[in-house]
Each structure stands twice: as C-alpha cells, then as structure tokens.
Amino acid sequence: MRRLCVYCGAASGSDPVFKELAIELGNKLVSSGFELVYGGGHVGLMGALADAVLEAGGKVIGVIPKDLVAKELAHRGLTELKIVSSMHERKAVMAHLADGFLAIPGGYGTLEEFCEVLTGSMLGLHKKPCGILNINGYYDHLIEFFDTGVRYEFIRAEHRSLVLVANSVEDSLELIKNFVHTVPERWADGVVKYD
Numbered sequence: 236m237r238r239l240c241v242y243c244g245a246a247s248g249s250d251p252v253f254k255e256l257a258i259e260l261g262n263k264l265v266s267s268g269f270e271l272v273y274g275g276g277h278v279g280l281m282g283a284l285a286d287a288v289l290e291a292g293g294k295v296i297g298v299i300p301k302d303l304v305a306k307e308l309a310h311r312g313l314t315e316l317k318i319v320s321s322m323h324e325r326k327a328v329m330a331h332l333a334d335g336f337l338a339i340p341g342g343y344g345t346l347e348e349f350c351e352v353l354t355g356s357m358l359g360l361h362k363k364p365c366g367i368l369n370i371n372g373y374y375d376h377l378i379e380f381f382d383t384g385v386r387y388e389f390i391r392a393e394h395r396s397l398v399l400v401a402n403s404v405e406d407s408l409e410l411i412k413n414f415v416h417t418v419p420e421r422w423a424d425g426v427v428k429y430d
Contacts, residue, residue, distance in 0.1 A: 236412055238296070239264060240272040240333030242348045243280040244341035253340045254283045256370045256404065260339065261287025263404045267412075272333045274325070275299030275317070277310035280339060285310050298328045326351060335364040335411045340373045357394045357418065364414035366399035368407045374400075393418050 247254045257280040264271055271288045274281050275297025285295045294314045301318050303309075309316060319325050330336075330352055338349040353365045367374050381398055384390030399414060401407035 236269070236334045238270045238272050238333050238335075239408075239411065240329050240336045240352075241284060241339060242336065242341060242345045243273070243284060243339045244345060245274070245276050245279040245281055246342070247279050247283065248340055250371060252371055253280060253373075256280075256339060256368070257283040258287040260284060260337075260368070260404050261293070262291050263408060264288055265291035265293035267408055269408075270294040270296065270314075272296045272298065272329050274329075274344075275309050275313070276303075277312075278308050280341065282308075282310060284339075285313060289313070296332060298325050298332070300325050330355070330361070333363065335366070335414070337366045337368060337407060337411065338374070339368045340370065346377070353397060356397045356416065359418065362416035364399055364411045364416075365397055366401065366407050366411050368404065369400055369402055 243257065261284045265288055271285065271293065273285060276282060276299065285297065288295050289312060296315045297310055297313045298317045298319060299309050300322055301320060304318060317328060319328055326348055336349065336352045338345055355361050356363065356365050369375065369378065378400055381390060381395055385392055385395045397418060399410040401410055
C-alpha cells in the first residue's frame with residue numbers, strides 16, 4: 236500500500252471540522268508512509284489536503300482535466316500534476332495510480348468517483364480497498380442507502396462489506412491497510428481487469 240487516492244470536495248463545506256479533517260488526514264498520510272493521489276485542485280478540501288501533505292514533506296500527484304484547470308484552480312505546487320483530456324481519463328488515471336481509495340466529504344463528483352471504484356471492486360476489476368471517512372455523520376445517509384440496498388436485495392451483503400466505514404482518520408487508514416478482498420470474481424467473467 237503505497238498510494239492512496241482521496242476523493243473530496245473543491246469546497247470546504249460549512250463546518251470548519253471538514254477542513255481540519257483534511258489537514259489531519261494529510262499529516263497522517265505522510266506519517267503512515269502514503270503518497271496522495273487526488274483531483275489536482277488547490278481550493279476547498281482538495282487544496283487543504285494537498286497542502287497538508289506537501290507541508291509534511293509528502294508526495295502529491297494531482298490529476299485534473301484540462302477544462303477544469305482554471306475552474307478548479309489547478310494546484311501548481313504539487314510533486315506532479317497530470318493534466319488529462321477528460322473526466323473519464325482523470326478517473327482512470329487516478330484509479331491506476333492508487334493502491335486504495337478514500338472518500339472524505341464532498342459533493343456529486345466525490346460520490347460519483349467513489350461509487351465507480353466501489354463498483355469496480357464489486358465486479359472484481361480490482362481488489363483495492365474503498366473507504367469512507369464519515370466525519371460528523373456526513374455520510375450517514377449514504378451508508379443507510381447501502382444498507383437499504385442490501386435489505387431490498389439490490390446489493391449483496393458481501394458487496395456491502397467492500398465499503399470500509401470509519402469515523403476517524405486513524406481508523407480509516409487502518410481499515411485500508413488491513414483490507415483483504417474476499418468477494419468472488421464470478422462477476423468479472425469475460426471482463427478486462429485494470430490494476
């Protein structure tokens with residue numbers, strides 16, 4: 236486990252605890268030996284997270300589509316900034332670079348990116364951990380949705396277990412480091428896998 240991809244908001248949110256969380260996560264990534272892969276912006280939680288990793292002496296790889304360089308204000312102080320042609324390419328590059336994934340508070344993009352890699356895990360396209368850092372109950376309703384999906388048999392219980400939920404930075408990183416993918420790969424028959 237070398238690189239962790241963190242999905243998070245280009246906004247900071249209404250509660251200062253979210254920015255504090257991003258900074259704490261950035262510091263803990265470095266002290267735990269992780270490099271950061273993220274969306275490449277310098278605003279919101281994205282910027283706070285990247286800055287914290289850099290200030291702690293860590294390595295940060297940002298991936299951002301060319302159309303969002305100005306809108307998300309691409310971070311120019313990163314270890315490496317990859318400018319790609321589209322959102323699809325951004326997600327593919329981030330997934331390829333990362334050994335695991337963690338969602339902290341964010342909006343539509345954070346949710347969409349996390350659910351895509353989670354679906355890849357379910358299908359057996361990769362065996363990388365997919366975690367949610369649920370600070371201040373931010374993801375309570377999403378977690379409840381996953382549980383409702385199990386209850387109504389749209390999500391299998393073994394697939395629900397792929398979502399690693401923690402309420403602290405330390406616990407989230409421990410879950411990610413200790414994750415073992417145990418879901419049968421029958422879902423992936425005939426599908427090209429990515430690493």
